[in-house]
Each structure stands twice: as structure tokens, then as C-alpha cells.
Amino acid sequence: MTGPAARPLVAVLALACAAPAVAAFALAGAAPVVAAVAPAEQAEALPDSLIEARTHEIAAGLRCVVCQGLSIEDSPAELAREMRAIVREQVAAGRTRAEIEAYFVDRYGEFVLLEPRAEGFNLLVYALPVGALAFGALFVAAFVRRWSGPEEAGAGSAAPWDGHDDGRAG
Amino acid sequence: MSWLRASLGALAAVPVLALLLFGMGRDPRAIESPLPGRPAPDFTLARLDGTPTRGPWADAGGADAPDSFHLRADSGDVVVLNFFASWCVACRAEHGPLGTAAERYAGEGLKVYGIAYQDRPEDALRWIRGMGGQSYPALLDPGSRTAIEYGLWGVPETFFLDRQGRVAYKHVGPVYPELLETRIGALLRGEAAPEDGGATSSPGWQRGGEAPGATPELGVP
Numbered sequence: 001m002t003g004p005a006a007r008p009l010v011a012v013l014a015l016a017c018a019a020p021a022v023a024a025f026a027l028a029g030a031a032p033v034v035a036a037v038a039p040a041e042q043a044e045a046l047p048d049s050l051i052e053a054r055t056h057e058i059a060a061g062l063r064c065v066v067c068q069g070l071s072i073e074d075s076p077a078e079l080a081r082e083m084r085a086i087v088r089e090q091v092a093a094g095r096t097r098a099e100i101e102a103y104f105v106d107r108y109g110e111f112v113l114l115e116p117r118a119e120g121f122n123l124l125v126y127a128l129p130v131g132a133l134a135f136g137a138l139f140v141a142a143f144v145r146r147w148s149g150p151e152e153a154g155a156g157s158a159a160p161w162d163g164h165d166d167g168r169a170g
Numbered sequence: 171m172s173w174l175r176a177s178l179g180a181l182a183a184v185p186v187l188a189l190l191l192f193g194m195g196r197d198p199r200a201i202e203s204p205l206p207g208r209p210a211p212d213f214t215l216a217r218l219d220g221t222p223t224r225g226p227w228a229d230a231g232g233a234d235a236p237d238s239f240h241l242r243a244d245s246g247d248v249v250v251l252n253f254f255a256s257w258c259v260a261c262r263a264e265h266g267p268l269g270t271a272a273e274r275y276a277g278e279g280l281k282v283y284g285i286a287y288q289d290r291p292e293d294a295l296r297w298i299r300g301m302g303g304q305s306y307p308a309l310l311d312p313g314s315r316t317a318i319e320y321g322l323w324g325v326p327e328t329f330f331l332d333r334q335g336r337v338a339y340k341h342v343g344p345v346y347p348e349l350l351e352t353r354i355g356a357l358l359r360g361e362a363a364p365e366d367g368g369a370t371s372s373p374g375w376q377r378g379g380e381a382p383g384a385t386p387e388l389g390v391p
Contacts, residue, residue, distance in 0.1 A: 065323045078288055082314045107321035111201045124189075 046092060055088040058097050062087070062104055063112050071114055203321055205337045210249070210329070211319035214240040215309035218286060218294055239283065239309055243335025248275075248357040250282045251329040252345070253317060255289045256297035258325045264344035265301050268328075271350040272306040278358050279333070282306035287317050287325045332357050 056073055062083065064075035072080040072087070083104070090100045104112045116122040216238050241249070252268055254261040272282035283306060286294040291310055298304055311317055320329060323342070330339040330353050339353055 079314055079317075083318060085313070086315075086318065106204060107319060108323075109202055109204050109321070 046094070051088065051092050054091045054097075055084065058091065058100055059084050059087050061101070061114050063108075063114050065108060065112065069114075201323075203340050205321055205329070206340055208337055209243060210241065210251075210331045210335050210337050211316070212241055212243075213316045213319065214238055215285065215311055215316060218291055218298075218308040218310055239307065241335075245281075245335075246333050247279045247281045248333055248354060249331040249335075250280065250350075250354065251285060251320070251331065252282065253285050253287045253320070253322055253325050253327045255287045255325045256293040257289070258287075260344045261326045262301065264326055264328075264346065265304065267345060267347045267350055269305045270347070271354060272304075275354055275358065280354055280358065284308040285311050285316060287311060287322065288314060330354070330357060333360060 059073035060071045062072045064070045064072045064077055064080040064083070066077050066079050067075045070080075072083045086103075087100055090103065095103075101113060110117065116125055118126055250268070250271070252264070254265070268282060268284075272280065284298075284304065286308060294308060294310075298308060314322075320327075326344050328341045328345050329337055330341070332338040338357055341349065341353075
């Protein structure tokens with residue numbers, strides 16, 4: 001009864017379940033994960049190009065508060081420009097990325113960081129997509145196993161899980 | 171066993187549902203400001219020259235330099251800081267009530283200051299004149315430095331400082347007479363601000379608090 005016609009349907013369903021997880025994972029991964037800038041050696045005269053580079057890097061991680069989902073690096077808004085100027089000043093003064101981010105978080109709350117800090121409750125944001133992806137993979141693996149099983153096992157009473165773990169869906 | 175599988179499935183759904191429920195209990199547009207409860211950020215700002223003033227502030231200058239204002243935590247006054255702009259429509263509605271409150275409580279130790287946000291001095295001045303003058307001084311904030319110190323998302327936003335110079339309460343959007351009365355009254359009496367969800371903010375785009383000329387980056391929902 002569960003002929004070949006039904007199988008593609010199940011496969012589509014399984015994929016549909018996994019797709020959001022994949023998408024969420026891709027999105028989370030797409031956010032620029034920039035390593036913390038090495039603490040400025042000393043404040044004494046950083047070259048302009050270095051100040052510029054660090055400013056861009058830090059500004060890209062700060063939210064423009066009058067925009068939607070834009071960093072102050074990417075926003076043409078006046079407030080964003082002024083926030084960039086503050087970042088630049090603080091970089092020139094030898095402050096680290098963490099210090100500069102703390103400055104803005106102190107005033108605007110953590111929402112000002114485009115990328116939530118990976119700690120406490122926020123860990124869910126990072127862990128859930130991975131978990132959902134793993135769950136989806138197991139789900140697909142179980143189905144694939146079931147489809148290939150019943151031919152020999154007849155009524156399908158054979159355990160769908162027999163310990164092999166090579167059944168990852170391609 | 172299908173009942174086993176079904177109950178396992180239901181069990182797996184519990185954390186997901188709990189997470190969704192948790193999300194529904196929150197206002198996604200409310201962003202908590204870290205400021206209330208903290209000492210108010212210090213600033214020295216230039217007065218908007220030629221602000222037509224009336225009432226008790228007609229010759230406001232006090233102990234401070236006549237053309238600038240320095241916020242002092244030890245003044246013992248209740249201070250209301252109102253960020254406004256000539257291009258801000260909602261600011262028109264709150265201008266009257268603010269002026270009235272400034273006059274009414276001046277004798278009890280209230281100081282009200284307007285801080286022009288992303289505004290040209292001449293525009294701010296023309297706006298104040300057009301509103302019929304105001305009973306409290308207006309200050310200029312070049313480079314929005316003070317606005318950023320106060321974690322401003324847009325205008326209008328109003329900060330209520332207690333007699334110890336701490337930010338007691340932040341109000342987003344236009345203030346109105348009842349709010350001014352309860353907040354200022356409580357602070358003048360030295361009472362703790364009534365607890366509610368007042369210490370929150372919401373991004374400027376939700377109330378159109380964007381400077382003119384700035385490009386709207388994305389479609390507004």
C-alpha cells in the first residue's frame with residue numbers, strides 16, 4: 001500500500017521539516033563572526049589605515065538604532081554617522097573592541113549589538129539551529145532506513161534502528 | 171507502539187511550545203533602557219541663543235554660565251530632560267504640557283530643559299517661536315553626543331532625574347499632563363517612581379522619529 005508513490009511525499013515532508021533549521025543555521029552562520037581585535041599595543045599613534053580598519057570592523061557589529069537591522073557601518077543615517085565617529089575616536093584612543101561595545105551596550109542595552117553575545121539565554125540562538133539540524137538528519141535517516149527495510153522484513157516488525165549509523169541522508 | 175511514539179512526539183513539542191509561549195509574553199518592540207536607576211550622564215551644553223522665554227525662566231541662567239548649562243547631580247533639583255526636534259511632529263503635542271509643568275513646579279525645585287536633537291539652531295529657534303516661546307531653556311547638542319550618552323533612539327524622549335541626580339524614569343513618545351504630574355510629583359516628594367514598564371524604549375522607526383533627509387533603509391512594516 002505504501003507504494004512508491006507515497007515515498008516521495010514523505011521525503012518532501014521530511015525535507016520541509018528540516019529546511020527551516022537549515023535556513024536558520026545558514027543565517028546564523030552568515031553573520032560575520034569577527035575575532036576580537038587584538039588589544040591595541042599602545043595608544044601611541046596608530047596608523048590611520050589601522051584605525052580606519054578597526055573602526056569599520058567594530059562599526060559593522062553595532063546596530064544603527066534608527067534603522068532596521070542595519071549596522072552603523074552600513075547606515076547613512078546621521079545618528080549612525082555620529083556613532084561611527086565615537087567608535088573611531090575610541091579606537092584612536094587605543095580602546096579595545098570589547099570596551100567600545102561595552103560603551104554602547106551601557107547606553108543602549110544589548111540590543112545595540114547586531115550579534116547576540118553567546119552566553120546565558122542567548123546560547124539558545126546558537127544551539128537551536130544546530131540541534132534542529134541534527135534532529136532533522138536523524139529523522140530523515142530513520143525514514144530512509146524504513147523505506148529500504150520492509151522489502152525483506154515483510155510486515156516491518158524488524159527494528160528500524162539496528163545500530164548502524166551510516167544512514168545519514170545524503 | 172504508536173502510543174509511545176505519540177507521547178514521545180508530544181514530549182518533544184513541549185520545549186518548543188514553551189519557547190513560543192515565552193516569546194508571546196514579551197513585547198518584541200520594547201527594548202529595555204539600561205539607564206533608569208543609574209546616575210544621569212553628565213553634560214555641558216550650549217544654550218540655544220535667543221530662546222524666547224517666559225515665566226519664571228525669563229532670566230534663567232542661575233549659577234551656571236549664562237550661555238551654557240552644566241548638569242549637576244548635587245543641585246538637589248528634580249530635572250526633566252526633554253529631547254525634541256523641530257522636525258518632530260509628536261514634539262508639538264508635548265510642548266504645551268511641558269511648559270505648564272515647568273512653570274507650575276518651578277517653586278518646588280523642578281528644572282526642565284529641552285535638548286534639540288539633530289536640529290539646526292535656527293530651525294529649533296523658529297520652531298520654539300512658532301510654538302509661542304517656552305518657559306524653560308533649550309540646549310544644543312552638536313554631534314548628538316549627549317543624545318548617545320542617554321541612549322536615545324529617537325525623539326521625543328524624556329528623562330526624569332531625581333534629586334540625587336539619578337535617572338528615575340524614561341518616557342518614550344510625547345509626554346502628557348497626567349504623566350508629568352504623577353512622575354514629577356513623586357520625584358519632588360522624594361518617592362520612588364511608580365513601577366510599570368516605563369523603563370523601556372522602542373526604536374525610532376516605530377514612531378517616525380527619523381531625521382529628515384535620512385534615507386529610509388527598509389520598508390516600514
